[in-house]
Amino acid sequence: MTLSQCHIGDKVRVKSLRMSENKSKRLMDMGLIPGTTLEILRVAPFGDPVAIKLRGFQISFRKSEAKNIIVEAI
Amino acid sequence: MTVFVLAGNPNVGKTALFNLLTGTRQQVGNWSGVTVEKRFGVMKYNQSVHVVDLPGVYSLSPFSAEEKVATRYLINEKIDTLINIVDASNLERNLYFTIQLLEFGKPIVMSLNMMDVAKSRGIKIDILKMRERLGIPIIPMMVRKSEGIGEFLKTLDMPIKSLNFKINYNQKIEDAIGKIENLITSLPQSKQHNSRWVALQLLEGNTEVRELFKKEDILSKVDSIIKELGFYLELSVAQTIREERFRWIGELLQEVVTFDYVKEKTWTERIDAVLTHKWLGIPLFLLFMFLTFQMTFTWVGTPLQDILDDWISGPFSETTARILTSIGADQWLIQLIVDGIIAGVGGVLVFVPQIFVLFLIISFLEDSGYMARAAFIMDKAMSKIGLNGKAFIPLFVGFGCNVPAIMSARTIEQPKERLITILLSPFMSCTARLPVYALFISIFFVKYQSLVIFSLYLLGIIVAIILGLTFKELFKKEEDSIFIIELPPYRIPIVKSLLLSTWDKGKKFLKKAGTVIFGMSVVLWFLANFSWSGMVEMDESLLADLGKLIAPVFAPLGFGTWQAGVSLISGFVAKEIIISSLSIVYGAGGDSIAHLTTIIQSVFNPVSAYAFMVFVLLYTPCMATLVVMKKEIGSWKWPLFSLMYSFSIAWIFSFVVYQIGSLFI
Numbered sequence A: 001m002t003l004s005q006c007h008i009g010d011k012v013r014v015k016s017l018r019m020s021e022n023k024s025k026r027l028m029d030m031g032l033i034p035g036t037t038l039e040i041l042r043v044a045p046f047g048d049p050v051a052i053k054l055r056g057f058q059i060s061f062r063k064s065e066a067k068n069i070i071v072e073a074i
Numbered sequence B: 001m002t003v004f005v006l007a008g009n010p011n012v013g014k015t016a017l018f019n020l021l022t023g024t025r026q027q028v029g030n031w032s033g034v035t036v037e038k039r040f041g042v043m044k045y046n047q048s049v050h051v052v053d054l055p056g057v058y059s060l061s062p063f064s065a066e067e068k069v070a071t072r073y074l075i076n077e078k079i080d081t082l083i084n085i086v087d088a089s090n091l092e093r094n095l096y097f098t099i100q101l102l103e104f105g106k107p108i109v110m111s112l113n114m115m116d117v118a119k120s121r122g123i124k125i126d127i128l129k130m131r132e133r134l135g136i137p138i139i140p141m142m143v144r145k146s147e148g149i150g151e152f153l154k155t156l157d158m159p160i161k162s163l164n165f166k167i168n169y170n171q172k173i174e175d176a177i178g179k180i181e182n183l184i185t186s187l188p189q190s191k192q193h194n195s196r197w198v199a200l201q202l203l204e205g206n207t208e209v210r211e212l213f214k215k216e217d218i219l220s221k222v223d224s225i226i227k228e229l230g231f232y233l234e235l236s237v238a239q240t241i242r243e244e245r246f247r248w249i250g251e252l253l254q255e256v257v258t259f260d261y262v263k264e265k266t267w268t269e270r271i272d273a274v275l276t277h278k279w280l281g282i283p284l285f286l287l288f289m290f291l292t293f294q295m296t297f298t299w300v301g302t303p304l305q306d307i308l309d310d311w312i313s314g315p316f317s318e319t320t321a322r323i324l325t326s327i328g329a330d331q332w333l334i335q336l337i338v339d340g341i342i343a344g345v346g347g348v349l350v351f352v353p354q355i356f357v358l359f360l361i362i363s364f365l366e367d368s369g370y371m372a373r374a375a376f377i378m379d380k381a382m383s384k385i386g387l388n389g390k391a392f393i394p395l396f397v398g399f400g401c402n403v404p405a406i407m408s409a410r411t412i413e414q415p416k417e418r419l420i421t422i423l424l425s426p427f428m429s430c431t432a433r434l435p436v437y438a439l440f441i442s443i444f445f446v447k448y449q450s451l452v453i454f455s456l457y458l459l460g461i462i463v464a465i466i467l468g469l470t471f472k473e474l475f476k477k478e479e480d481s482i483f484i485i486e487l488p489p490y491r492i493p494i495v496k497s498l499l500l501s502t503w504d505k506g507k508k509f510l511k512k513a514g515t516v517i518f519g520m521s522v523v524l525w526f527l528a529n530f531s532w533s534g535m536v537e538m539d540e541s542l543l544a545d546l547g548k549l550i551a552p553v554f555a556p557l558g559f560g561t562w563q564a565g566v567s568l569i570s571g572f573v574a575k576e577i578i579i580s581s582l583s584i585v586y587g588a589g590g591d592s593i594a595h596l597t598t599i600i601q602s603v604f605n606p607v608s609a610y611a612f613m614v615f616v617l618l619y620t621p622c623m624a625t626l627v628v629m630k631k632e633i634g635s636w637k638w639p640l641f642s643l644m645y646s647f648s649i650a651w652i653f654s655f656v657v658y659q660i661g662s663l664f665i
């Protein structure tokens, strides 16, 4: 399942990142690596981007990124 | 001289610590922007120590222009001790950066900040054990309340040894590290840097470190080592290294961190539930924008401005003139000082309160954490014109001044998006243009004051949107757009930090008034009162000759007088000068403000006045803006392009306004 298929409030674990090295490096440098637990907090008022909580802090990225993050339920 | 370098993630209190260490004696390379510049200062407690504040970054592998500043500094500049500031409430992510600094091998002291936040979240840290495991001094602090600073300074006074920190990566990676180290041992670069660190950074693809070796032929060998390594690993090399670092951190935290309790919802999440709410988010955002302008222009800025204006044009001018007369100064000198300098510089100085209020609000929005939410809310809308949410911040700062606006575009990772943001910033009506609006509005549109101002700001935004759409089509992007941003916890800003950053941004205006505008006022006054044959009537002056040359260009726009032409040309130096030169060329002789008003009433009508304001809004960015564009983009091509198309756009819009408007008058 991809992160974009999850709902607000879901908690999931990252399995892999399927995106350009540039983007995945940035996400990984912020701590989003395979094995990390994510919680989906919110979607922006216009419907994109999303806000995610991980390792105790929040980041935001677009649904186009969320589509390429493979996750599993926990 | 000893150099301490502050490094850490964004939003961890780095600026606050920097302010605490340097007091107010700090300098910012050129403009400060949104802490994107390299700042440096002299240590308050020890004059021989310099402190450098680097931009906050998550990793040494740079991505945006801003992150490159930090990495380049570490690679190329003098560092005696690194001060790594770490957010205790967010250890995992912060330590990821710390590890890269530790591997770098320079002496490090850690300031473990935000102990109060950590405590409130039930996080307990065994600092002794952490010191032991990382091998560096760690000082728990609360920079906000100046707690821990004593111990911190004591630690900095002691000799700090270089360290030999090492994470054991898996065997395959260790082998690759060894191979790369062998490749580079004979090169001079490995004398300057820890070769293990260099090897690791090359493995994870750090572009700046690669840059170091671009002249050697080892990069292709490095690439084949990476490729070979890739066969053995399940994930990519860059991914594996990161994963192992996080695993190492996880194990460390198991040992040193315990939780008293786990808090389900933080304050930040509760506030976000309202401020970024599906329905409430946008109205609240608009409300904040409205309040910002209302405070700047109506509630606080303008009343202060009126007081200042009355004082400068009244008592101050009169007293100066009286003193000059009493000491027997020549009439021309009195005129130069009162009609030239005081009118010129004073006309600009009166806007200082508004500028400071606006910058204060911008600093508040930044420090409180709301700016990141504004980017979050606006991203979708901005993406429609080929930008991303992060562009909101530079464009918003542009209402204050385009120079820091353009600099703060550095946080935008994608070069094309950054370029478009930079090119659009000048259409945000900066405070320097306000004096012109204020003057014309007070003469022609008193009843519709807010409406006219609002229409001008809106026009700037609309032109920016149209251009954004055009640029989006013109340079179809190969690289895909990136928007990844941290939403930091909401925090109550530190008053001192706010004032310092407001002062940082605002003092340039004072400086400009004291230098460029002062100088231009003197020059303009002379040009306006002299010709080759000596002092003459203004109509025959050198300035008039120059103005008459260009006036025809503006005739179709309704302001083809030499005075208007001259003011627009001089406004290229700084837009505030438009008003200075109008005061000089029209205001000569006596009570300047009232006089200026009468003259302007006789040469402009409401339509040509509005056309003039439109022209001032849209035309060529000022010199400082063009120079900073060149500096940020790296070539003159785009600034020159901007110069020309803004002029054309301004001409066209003004023309349309004047021609259509004239039909109704």
Ligand SMILES: Nc1nc2c(ncn2[C@@H]2O[C@H](COP(=O)(O)OP(=O)(O)O)[C@@H](O)[C@H]2O)c(=O)[nH]1
Pocket (backbone or CB within 6 Å): B009, B010, B011, B012, B013, B014, B015, B016, B017, B035, B056, B113, B114, B115, B116, B117, B141, B142, B143, B144, B145, B367, B368, B491, B492, B493, B494, B497
């Ligand atoms: N609670 C708490 N807040 C702090 C502390 N130190 C700094 N802050 C706040 O953290 C925010 C970010 O600080 P700043 O110095 O701008 O961080 P920078 O982005 O790393 O330069 C500011 O709003 C500060 O008020 C601290 O020890 N405790």
